Amino acid sequence: MVSKMEIITKIADIQYISQQIKKNGNTVGVVPTMGYLHKGHLSLIEKAKNETDKVITTLFVNPTQFAPNEDFDAYPRDFERDCNLAEDAGSDFIFAPETSEMYPKNFITSINIKGITSKFEGASRPNHFNGVALIVAKLFNATLPDVAVFGQKDLQQTLVIKALVRDLNFPIKIVIAPTMREANGLAMSSRNKYLSEENRKKAGIIFKALEDASHAIYRGEIERKRINAFLHKTLRTLPEIQIDYACAADADTFAEPEEFLPGENIALMIAVHLGKTRLIDNALVKIPSQLNDSNFIEGI
Ligand code: AMP
DSSP: OOOSSEEEOOHHHHHHHHHHHHHTTOOEEEEEEOSSOOHHHHHHHHHHHHHOSEEEEEEOOOGGGSOTTSSTTTSOOOHHHHHHHHHHHTOSEEEOOOHHHHSOTTOOOOOOOOSGGGSTHHHHSTTHHHHHHHHHHHHHHHHOOSEEEEEGGGHHHHHHHHHHHHHTTOOOEEEEEOOOBOTTSOBOOGGGGGSOHHHHHHTHHHHHHHHHHHHHHHTTOOBHHHHHHHHHHHHTTSTTEEEEEEEEEETTTOOOOSBOOTTOEEEEEEEEEETTEEEEEEEEEEOOSSOOGGGOOTTO
């Protein structure tokens, strides 16, 4: 099939294309991905298509966000399938540079984001978010978008990117799209490919834990440790799961007070190992401003 969508591999070429689109009075959206696309990625492309005239999907497995012991080499890749899926979802361009294009031999710059990166994924994966910030900054400068779409699935990453855009003055609107899930609640992820069929079914327990803790909050629970206990209790019903973290925190700052305040937005954050696969998920929940009957869910 002859593709309408163009595949670009050079930074100078995608910069020129983006500049021309904007010169013609149109807007550019970008969806950064590491490829091996699934419906979660495609929902971001569709969202970008609704927000802008031309969409660039980037495919780049970024070495600087993987630690040496992580799965950079094994990370699933399928370029042709990704191109077909992205085009069907409405992408106008694929930007898929070689590693040497993004990180030539004389590359010496880094970005260091503090505070929010010290917890959760940042604590488990030191330097991960600095690598994310670096590649996202480079992809922004390569694609020159008006709008960039990211998934809530990687909630901490969205905070990092908002900080990056604010602190380095990127004139880009950041849009966060909801997490796409399998029928059993498992958040879609390229890494789900590593799960056995049996573990894929069992991994629905992660969503169940988020639901159980959310219900406790809607019933009036405000004590952080007790909310955390709800997450742990449900996860522990599956003995083969190893919990990396399962915690509640303020959704904007990741502060962890003893008690949350009425009206506060809470992030429920989970990372677990199931078999050899590390899975992350999260939910955003608002502490009810007033406990009344409408906060009670289905007689729980
Ligand atoms: P990745 O290829 O894993 O780096 O992800 C690329 C983008 O897709 C990031 O903004 C992710 O947050 C987003 N994403 C990943 N999984 C999902 C999902 N299940 N639903 C929505 N967005 C997702």
